[in-house]
Amino acid sequence: MLLGVLGLGVCLVLSLDVVSAAVALAIELALLPLLRIPFRTLLLRTSPVLLAVPLTGLSIALYGRASGREWFDLGFAHVTDGSLVLAVATMLRVLAVGIPSVALFIRADPTDLADGLAQVLRLPARFVLGALAAIRMMTILGEDWRQLGMARRARGLADTGRLRRGASMAFALLVVALRRATTLAVAMEARGFGAPGARTWARPARFGRQEWAAVAVLVGIGMVSIAVAVAVGTWRA
Amino acid sequence: MSVADAHAARIEFRDWGWRYADRDAWAVRGVDLVVEPGERVAVVGPSGAGKSTLLRAVAAVLPDEPDAADDTAAEVRGSVLVDGAAPGSVRGRVGLVMQDPEAHTVMSRIGDDVAFGCENLGVERSETWLRVRHALDVVGLDLPLDRSTTRLSGGQRQRLALAGVLAMRPGALVLDEPCANLDPNGVVQVHDAVRALLDDTGATLLVVEHRIGTWLDLVDRLVLLEPGGGVVADGPPAEVLRTHGDALTAAGVWVPGAEPAPGSARRLHSTPDGAQLAAALPDGAQLGPTLLHAERLATARGRRQRVGTGIDLTVTRGQVLAVTGPNGVGKSTLGLTLAGLLRPAAGVLRATEPLADGAGPSPSAWSSRTLAARIGTVFQEPEHQFVARTVRAELEAGPRALGLSDPAARADDLLDAFALRHLADANPFTLSGGEQRRLAIGTVVATRPPVVVLDEPTSGQDRATWQAVVDRLGALADSGTAVIAVTHDRDLISALDADRIVLTATGATGVKDRDTTTGDAR
């Protein structure tokens, strides 16, 4: 699935025009219900993307490569035909790449992903598993973060200085994370992790038809959008 | 599943010593100890006597590579052998379970976690899953293999760790305070699981625990270590307890039969006059004005996870209230709600005028500074509370935040009161567990709030630290502070003469404490 998203991204990067991005986005939105993700979760997770889009668009509109008729000029900022078109195209592209990334990752199970990376792609097992164990620790660290916040409120330190408090909490979180990591390392090592000798895998990595189908679909979207753009003539490298 | 693989291991220490890289003194030195295959040995000693170090050496998980030529590295002396070989070369023969239940969980699904050890040892796939199922059976963890590991209780987690170890078919089982952070229920679960494991494999057992009573029925030998030294006593448990009982208690071991007397931490209750005074008060009488009042309170963690409902209670000045109940019923959540850190999901939590002092009736709506002056909270993990770089600054932080006029003077007093003066310039994170706990209580007390809430203040402590903390809490209560402790520690409740609130899923029942023989639901 990772490969699919990569493929899609590559296709879209190759071109920067409105049509290809729009086509890709349209197809994705049409296919999205197939993934059966609760709407609220989707909205929440894609919020960074959604928020970023108008800002990016605005930024490009002001500072993008200038061409065509000029609308507005202020210091460094030139709003022109060309930059406006670029803005729209980039906004669509961000959406086209961002949304499937988020959507697919919501569905991804880290353990399966790790199995795939280590067994199929043959990435070094110790590192993949280390990363997996660390990711599992994220929820615990989240709970730690909440405790850190409550502790500061209880001590009278939560009223002012938001940035400073954030930095102090982040540092404390790093300390807690390091402590947990060292204990986890002991536990893992005691269970034989990192021992010399070959390792076996209790779960076979699934890279069957379902996965290939997903990759095909994603790359397909990319291809289709490029084709349409070429056909319409707005293809621009 | 060849039982032949799991023949018991022989452990031997020959004049063994170890010094950690960041310490000047030797953690343990001159240890001579032989454990024959299948023997079951308990190791006790004061904190700092190197018990953990011993166990980690056997499991080959000590942190540093010793290098005699480099004096910033660790140092080793003598030898430790498992089955006659270096522990590092016989991985998988020794299974280690430690005291923090969260630390052992590697994978997000139960089956995968148990299989982890087998995978590392190169066990073939079908055999692995056979072992996994067998292991889960033995420890009594009756859950589906793909159940998530995120919401397990402490007892379940430790049993999961034991299953993970059992699946490796170890020759020796090494336990480093596995029951320290568990509630009484969890302790029983783990004890039974270990017994089943030993019956299944016949492995050698090496266990360290402060509350040694838990393991006395399983071990053949009791060994006492001394700090920076070696073995002081070694023999059958009953005999060692008899001859070295006092030394053991001084060393922080909970010797069965030597538990603290009820009310021993409260001067008011333990002196004859005090006891008479207390006895003369009719049941339900209050030592002071009501400070907090909860009516049909419902608690929740976050927006969707409602935990408790229908809770009624009152907190008065000078009262010690213990919130108990089975695991998962929401004791911590209630504690944090009472402390004004979590918003009540329903019902009413009201702070009366003597407490609120003009700030409004709802603690969760108070500003942080207002809260700190009225209700102090000590968290289960002291390290979550630290905000400063030195102990002294830590003690001053609260008063400073409130704009009080004498933070330095208060800090000075507290340094002495909590026996932390020699650590005044140390970084709080470098303190030992007991020292950190005292510091955490000190920082909360620095602002002199009328109510103090503590979440599991005595979890995982040896007797000496326990006593220090309990004495502190007793002094607090005697001076008029209302103390609310969320705890499952029966000795704490009894030593402080606490009023007990037993939480259940549908509410809370107060239990008047005078006779602590009323059993709580288990």
Next chain:
Amino acid sequence: MSTGAPTTTSTERPVVKRSLRWRVVDIVVASVLAVAVGVVFKLWEYGYEPLSAAVALVLPGTQALFGGVWLLAGPIVALIVRKPGAALYAEMVAASVEALLGTQWGWSTLEAGLVQGLGAELVLAIFLYRVYRLPVIVLAGAAAGLAMGINDSVLSYAGYDASFKAVYIVCGAITGAVIAGIGSWLIVRALARTGVLSSFAVGREHAKRRPSSAA
């Protein structure tokens, strides 16, 4: 970690004093730290957009100055673990965490992590992974920042004009040197003082040696 040498004082071991092989604790700590930093990235991201948008509208190209926070994972982990590949690994893991939690740049976060990690890694490799003093770290940070600048200019800001890109790249290098270089050094030193890094060389360099104390 073998304690089986049956001699009392001198141990003859044919091993170089500081092996470059990753220990288990190196791997786990690197992973967890990278994840923790990745989470902080995420929180930073919520703050980044408004700030950078505001700054970018006024001084285009300078939004790179805020980007140094993303470059922290590599240098911090490399300073602590001190093994080959640490910076690269950390950046990739942190980027994956960001991607898993959902970012606007999706897959390109991973690619950016790769490039940024390589930048820092190259500098450390030049010094044969043995020198970890402040100037080296600052250089590594700058290299990562440079890599970030170039990478972003080519991919994310392709539609912008050349002067914007130039400013962006330079700002990238600066932020890398300052935030990721000096910043990471300071952070690691503060962490070492808490004693939590006692299994690592850096912990021993900065922490004071305590005499073993009773509880």
